[in-house]
Amino acid sequence: MESLLINRLTTLSHPQRMAVFRLLMRRCPDELPAGEIVEVLQIKASTASVYLAALTQAQLISQRRDGTRLLYTINLDAAREVVMGLFVDCCRGRADLCPPPFSDLLRGLSPIADRTFNVLFVCTGNSARSIFAETILRDLAGDRFTAYSAGTAHRSSLNPLAVDLLRSKGHDVSPLRSKNIEEFHGADAPQMDFVFTVCDHAANEDCPAWPGQPVSGHWGMPDPVKATGTDAQKRLAFHQTYGALRNRITAFTALSFENLSHAALQKHVDDISKITAT
Incomplete structure (x- = not known):
């Protein structure tokens, strides 16, 4: 050995x-x-x-x-x-x-205690996928999770099609704004319990380690902003992304956090990455 x-x-x-x-x-x-x-x-x-x-x-x-x-x-x-x-x-x-x-x-590590968890979703632009995830988690389980999102790019803005889709699903979009990941690395930033990348580019970046050893996962999926074709085909791409993220977050919020060790929770997070919109 x-x-x-x-x-x-x-x-x-x-x-x-x-x-x-x-x-x-x-x-x-x-x-x-x-x-x-x-x-x-x-x-x-x-x-x-x-x-x-x-x-x-x-x-x-x-x-x-x-x-x-x-x-x-x-x-x-x-x-x-x-x-x-x-x-x-x-x-x-x-x-x-x-x-x-x-x-x-x-x-x-002992099982995670019964408390409110901080969750950060990271993408390149913080314009669609991470915004979807932040909003879905906030509305599905805002009593147990504080949801955040951020982008690794220094300049970005909310995608209008993403915002329109969230409105059509009945979500409150007023809290949303495009943020850079540096906002969550400062001394006064909230300590994260979970960090999820939702695009391959963000996952590929060699970012500083997060304090507190949060559970991390990669839930990558295609960028709907890059979809081509007719307006209907573009909207379909956004709907599919929204659906996949909602299914993954629904599975995530259903986990028995108080009964899972850190390692077991990591395994569940990795498995959830395989869930699609169908």
């Missing part, structure tokens, strides 16, 4: 191999084609192939063929083994030697 740990740490010691690993970790449980990895990290395809082969050989990531494409995903078991190898074996099981809050993870 020690030689395997050293091999994996050696593989991760290369900055760009680590960048690939971190990207796949951020997109967990998604499978990414090699082409998207190349595009996001702005590296040559041949170079990416070498990095992916090394990470696969170290069992840090998994590879699957889908037709002519190779899809890659993080190997969570291996990632856990690296972390546990460092902090459990090297610290000899003494959680007090590990940096907080990791020592809490070694002991196992």
